[in-house]
Amino acid sequence: MFFHSKDHLELMERDYQPQVIEPEIQQHWESEQTFKTSEDPQKPKFYCLCMFPYPSGKLHMGHVRNYTIGDVISRFMTMSGYNVLQPMGWDAFGMPAENAAIKNQRPPAAWTYDNIDHMRGQLKRLGFGYDWDRELATCTPDYYRWEQWLFTRMVEKGLAYRKKARVNWDPVDQTVLANEQVIDGRGWRSGALVEQREIDQWFIRITDYADELLDDLDSVDWPEQVKTMQKNWIGRSQGVEFSFERKGSTERLEVYTTRPDTIMGITYVAVAAQHPIAQQAAAANPDVAAFIEECTSMSVAEADLAQAPKKGMATGESVIHPITGEDVPIWIANFVLMDYGSGAVMAVPGHDQRDWEFATQYNLPIKPVIQPMTDDPEYDLSQQAWCEKTGITINSGQFDGLNFNDAFQAVANALEGMGIGRITTNYRLRDWGVGRQRYWGCPIPVIHTDEGLKTVRDEDLPVTLPEDVVVDGSGSPLVGRRDFVDTIDPDTGRAATRETDTFDTFMESSWYYARFASAFSNHAMLDKNANYWLPVDLYIGGIEHAILHLLYARFFHKVLRDLDLVESDEPFKKLLTQGMVLKDGSKMSKSKGNTVDPQELIDQYGADTVRLFTMFAAPPELSLEWSDDGVAGAHRFLKRVHTLVSEHITEGNHSMSGEVNLDTLSDAARDVYRKLHETIAKVSDDIGRRYHFNTAIASIMELTNSVMKFSAQTASDWRVRSEAIEAIVVLLSPITPHVTEHLWSNLGHSQSLVDVTWPKVREDALARNTLTLVVQVNGKLRGRIEVAADADKDLILTMARDEPSVAKFLEGMIEKKAIVVPQKLVNLVVAPA
RNA sequence: GCCGGUGUGAUGGAAUUGGUAGACAUACCGGACUUAAAAUCCGGAGAGGGAAACCUCGUGCCAGUUCGAGUCUGGCCACCGGCACCA
Numbered sequence: 001m002f003f004h005s006k007d008h009l010e011l012m013e014r015d016y017q018p019q020v021i022e023p024e025i026q027q028h029w030e031s032e033q034t035f036k037t038s039e040d041p042q043k044p045k046f047y048c049l050c051m052f053p054y055p056s057g058k059l060h061m062g063h064v065r066n067y068t069i070g071d072v073i074s075r076f077m078t079m080s081g082y083n084v085l086q087p088m089g090w091d092a093f094g095m096p097a098e099n100a101a102i103k104n105q106r107p108p109a110a111w112t113y114d115n116i117d118h119m120r121g122q123l124k125r126l127g128f129g130y131d132w133d134r135e136l137a138t139c140t141p142d143y144y145r146w147e148q149w150l151f152t153r154m155v156e157k158g159l160a161y162r163k164k165a166r167v168n169w170d171p172v173d174q175t176v177l178a179n180e181q182v183i184d185g186r187g188w189r190s191g192a193l194v195e196q197r198e199i200d201q202w203f204i205r206i207t208d209y210a211d212e213l214l215d216d217l218d219s220v221d222w223p224e225q226v227k228t229m230q231k232n233w234i235g236r237s238q239g240v241e242f243s244f245e246r247k248g249s250t251e252r253l254e255v256y257t258t259r260p261d262t263i264m265g266i267t268y269v270a271v272a273a274q275h276p277i278a279q280q281a282a283a284a285n286p287d288v289a290a291f292i293e294e295c296t297s298m299s300v301a302e303a304d305l306a307q308a309p310k311k312g313m314a315t316g317e318s319v320i321h322p323i324t325g326e327d328v329p330i331w332i333a334n335f336v337l338m339d340y341g342s343g344a345v346m347a348v349p350g351h352d353q354r355d356w357e358f359a360t361q362y363n364l365p366i367k368p369v370i371q372p373m374t375d376d377p378e379y380d381l382s383q384q385a386w387c388e389k390t391g392i393t394i395n396s397g398q399f400d401g402l403n404f405n406d407a408f409q410a411v412a413n414a415l416e417g418m419g420i421g422r423i424t425t426n427y428r429l430r431d432w433g434v435g436r437q438r439y440w441g442c443p444i445p446v447i448h449t450d451e452g453l454k455t456v457r458d459e460d461l462p463v464t465l466p467e468d469v470v471v472d473g474s475g476s477p478l479v480g481r482r483d484f485v486d487t488i489d490p491d492t493g494r495a496a497t498r499e500t501d502t503f504d505t506f507m508e509s510s511w512y513y514a515r516f517a518s519a520f521s522n523h524a525m526l527d528k529n530a531n532y533w534l535p536v537d538l539y540i541g542g543i544e545h546a547i548l549h550l551l552y553a554r555f556f557h558k559v560l561r562d563l564d565l566v567e568s569d570e571p572f573k574k575l576l577t578q579g580m581v582l583k584d585g586s587k588m589s590k591s592k593g594n595t596v597d598p599q600e601l602i603d604q605y606g607a608d609t610v611r612l613f614t615m616f617a618a619p620p621e622l623s624l625e626w627s628d629d630g631v632a633g634a635h636r637f638l639k640r641v642h643t644l645v646s647e648h649i650t651e652g653n654h655s656m657s658g659e660v661n662l663d664t665l666s667d668a669a670r671d672v673y674r675k676l677h678e679t680i681a682k683v684s685d686d687i688g689r690r691y692h693f694n695t696a697i698a699s700i701m702e703l704t705n706s707v708m709k710f711s712a713q714t715a716s717d718w719r720v721r722s723e724a725i726e727a728i729v730v731l732l733s734p735i736t737p738h739v740t741e742h743l744w745s746n747l748g749h750s751q752s753l754v755d756v757t758w759p760k761v762r763e764d765a766l767a768r769n770t771l772t773l774v775v776q777v778n779g780k781l782r783g784r785i786e787v788a789a790d791a792d793k794d795l796i797l798t799m800a801r802d803e804p805s806v807a808k809f810l811e812g813m814i815e816k817k818a819i820v821v822p823q824k825l826v827n828l829v830v831a832p833a
Numbered sequence: 834g835c836c837g838g839u840g841u842g843a844u845g846g847a848a849u850u851g852g853u854a855g856a857c858a859u860a861c862c863g864g865a866c867u868u869a870a871a872a873u874c875c876g877g878a879g880a881g882g883g884a885a886a887c888c889u890c891g892u893g894c895c896a897g898u899u900c901g902a903g904u905c906u907g908g909c910c911a912c913c914g915g916c917a918c919c920a
Contacts, residue, residue, distance in 0.1 A: 051920095053920090054919090054920055056920090091920070094919080094920065095918085095919065095920085096919085096920085167918075168918080176918075177918080178918040178919065179917090179918055179919080180918080180919045181918085181919085225837055225838060226837085228836080228837065229836065229837050229838095229914095229915075232835090232836050232837080233836075233915090233916085233917090235836095300917095300918085301916075301917085301918095302834095302835085302916050302917075303834080303835085303915090303916055305834090306834040306835060306916085307834050307835095308834090335834095339917095354834095429917090430917070432917080433917080433918080435918095436918065437918095438918085504918070505918095505919095505920070506917095506920085509920085542914090542920095543837090543838080543914060543915085544914060544915065544920085545915095545920080546837075546914080546915070547836090547837095547915060547916080547917085548915080548916090548917065548920095549920080551917095579838095579839090579913090579914090580913080580914080582913095585912090586913090587913085616845090616846090616857085616858075617845055617846080617858090618845065618846065619846085621838095622839080622846085623839080623913075623914095624845085625844080625845055625846090626845095627844075627845065627859065627860095629844085629845095629858095629859050629860065630844090630845065630858075630859055632859085633858055633859055633860095634858085636858095636873095637858085639872095639873095640873095643873090685849085686849095689849095690849070692847095692849085694845090694846070694847085694857085694858095695846095695847065695848095695849090695856085695857080697857080697858090698846090698847075698856065698857035698858075699856090699857080700857095701857055701858075702856080702857070705857095772853095773853095774852080774853045776852085776853085776900090776901075778900075778901090779852095779899095779900065779901045780901095781853055784853085805887095816900085817900060818900090819852090819900055819901080821852055824852055824853085825852055825853070825901095827852080827900055827901060828900090829900045829901090
């Protein structure tokens with residue numbers, strides 16, 4: 001059975017035993033403090049950050065994928081000479097802890113801390129090179145006190161303010177529901193019909209930064225799709241704001257339009273159900289009141305609003321058209337958003353599709369005022385609105401015959417001249433409502449006094465969240481906690497009450513990246529070290545965060561900058577968005593029962609196999625289809641590598657060292673050696689620039705296959721073989737750090753692989769004497785030719801024409817054109833003679 | 834509904850700047866080893882036609898640009914992500 005002597009067996013075990021070697025290697029990293037990071041001005045820094053997890057209980061495959069990507073890049077950058085920071089922490093506030101508390105009769109804090117302990121263990125078992133000294137959990141007072149401090153600064157600067165906002169109210173559970181807790185208009189636990197309530201909330205003026213948030217997108221190295229989504233989300237538009245005179249009233253009606261060129265096509269105006277005009281009409285007319293009631297009971301989610309059937313009701317009121325002086329009826333429409341513009345729109349059904357649908361439904365007139373320059377079969381206002389900006393104004397009196405830009409200006413000037421309008425910039429972006437009527441979040445540091453609302457003084461921070469609570473699902477337990485609520489107004493010494501709302505959990509995740517860089521600062525939110533590490537060089541996380549989280553974090557960074565806490569303008573220089581992990585074609589979820597527990601795979605195959613498979617199965621930005629067979633295949637490859645290296649050691653020639661002399665190599669050795677350096681080039685580019693680990697692994701597999709087929713005879717053969725085998729180990733090490741560290745040490749190296757310099761490409765090894773070119777005739781592949789690397793175009797064409805498999809397609813043809821693409825192909829374009 | 838993506842063999846994917854479609858794996862089939870199985874190793878394979886050489890077709894669908902299109906453009910279909918209180 002065994003062909004090797006006992007001595008060799010002692011040299012290295014034959015079987016790949018991840019369960020033995022992985023904990024050993026991890027212990028070594030821990031005792032050596034391998035991943036402890038400090039500021040070092042001598043080296044270029046690289047801050048690699050993965051979106052931190054919500055501690056839901058145990059890691060899922062999405063985490064494993066995300067964090068493996070970050071770890072591979074971090075290890076690669078370390079080996080490439082960078083001072084790398086790779087921290088990890090916990091996005092620890094949030095609803096699931098409250099839900100678990102109701103279910104398990106356990107306080108959210110205890111549940112959360114247990115989950116963190118378990119998941120930290122899992123991350124360590126996967127071998128990620130984090131600097132655990134910087135670990136943070138957002139639910140600890142050490143962390144959130146600085147968030148409270150920042151909020152009080154925002155209040156001082158006028159960046160935070162109070163405004164009424166609508167929330168989903170569950171009348172049975174007596175609690176505010178998140179949008180996802182409302183299913184088909186009913187509370188998910190109680191099943192009661194959800195009502196809408198208006199309550200006072202804290203808002204942050206993200207819109208003050210709208211221009212900068214939009215313009216600075218040009219300065220970051222992010223995927224175009226994410227930048228486009230953010231641009232559209234911010235939605236900056238140039239338009240005209242003007243007011244109508246209301247008939248029989250001294251009040252005016254403000255509207256905003258991006259299409260002032262169509263002003264002569266107004267046939268009605270539409271206001272939101274929450275608009276004061278609608279409220280007034282409701283007071284006078286019970287039918288209108290009933291309609292508004294119906295509108296306000298609609299979901300607050302935009303997706304529901306946009307898909308709801310269009311409904312409206314005339315108010316009986318009207319406005320006077322500013323140019324024509326005609327009466328224009330005011331309607332209430334359920335598709336007009338109170339939060340956008342002034343909550344009222346001028347309706348031009350001829351040239352706006354929503355206005356058209358509404359007008360068609362309620363038999364309101366449609367007046368064409370724009371005509372296409374050239375015939376357009378789509379132009380039929382009885383079928384649909386025509387919304388292009390490429391036409392000419394018609395039926396517009398003094399504004400007739402103008403293109404979009406001229407009509408825009410002419411109408412804007414006219415309205416401005418009348419003193420009722422002006423050109424303005426408008427944004428789709430709304431201010432950020434940060435108040436939540438929930439317990440498990442950061443307390444808003446505000447007290448209610450007989451002198452009004454006051455922020456808590458710096459010296460009284462943090463406002464600590466009590467952790468010993470009972471959560472029963474009917475409102476926040478904070479409300480009834482006298483020991484929390486009752487306080488004293490420090491200005492007057494009189495009784496006051498604490499705010500019981502907590503912050504949106506996006507608040508915590510909007511600045512954690514900065515705190516990691518300043519993790520040991522006890523006396524300030526951030527210290528000078530933040531500017532050593534920031535901005536984050538590479539931020540990695542799910543595409544689902546493309547808008548909200550990433551926009552809020554960018555906004556916070558600019559606020560921090562304006563408070564002189566950071567120097568940079570943007571928090572994340574480069575962004576890598578990863579796709580989801582799927583099984584059987586759909587997202588893994590408990591309800592579908594198609595989850596894969598990474599822990600079971602680690603137990604069965606080891607961390608390296610799990611890491612290798614997740615990196616090999618797909619490039620990061622694509623969704624990853626789970627495959628149990630694929631995992632077994634990844635494990636098989638590691639066994640092959642393990643066998644290759646251990647046999648190499650056993651054969652005793654692994655000490656064959658020294659520079660390979662290209663001139664003395666046999667053809668076979670030369671080919672393996674070229675392949676080796678091609679692989680180094682490919683893997684370096686794939687990991688360092690493209691972040692395509694699947695192709696990096698594929699090329700290492702190819703190299704491994706070549707080396708296994710290559711039988712070394714001479715001393716120089718052995719040198720090639722040794723260099724190739726060591727390179728395989730080094731190139732794989734960022735992906736599968738344990739087995740490679742183990743093999744590396746068995747190859748006789750005392751230095752840890754983490755400290756090894758990434759291999760360099762030998763350019764002279766890449767050179768080829770001859771090249772294979774493809775020959776096409778009329779674009780179809782017809783043959784191949786082998787040419788000298790320095791062959792000129794004429795020689796290549798002659799050889800191509802003479803190639804028998806090509807020549808037969810040239811018979812009786814006239815050559816019209818010949819294309820030679822260097823290093824690649826020849827295309828002969830021919831036609832019958 | 835709006836905004837943004839994705840679509841390639843039986844499967845995951847490769848083809849990086851418009852230049853050989855299917856690298857590398859997985860599953861499958863055949864062979865070696867074994868009493869046998871597992872493991873391991875070697876080989877095969879997009880579809881259709883043909884004894885073979887070889888030919889034709891082929892990257893969701895329909896058009897277009899080009900000497901040449903998986904890649905670019907227009908239209909469509911399906912699926913996925915986000916839509917402001919899930920994180």
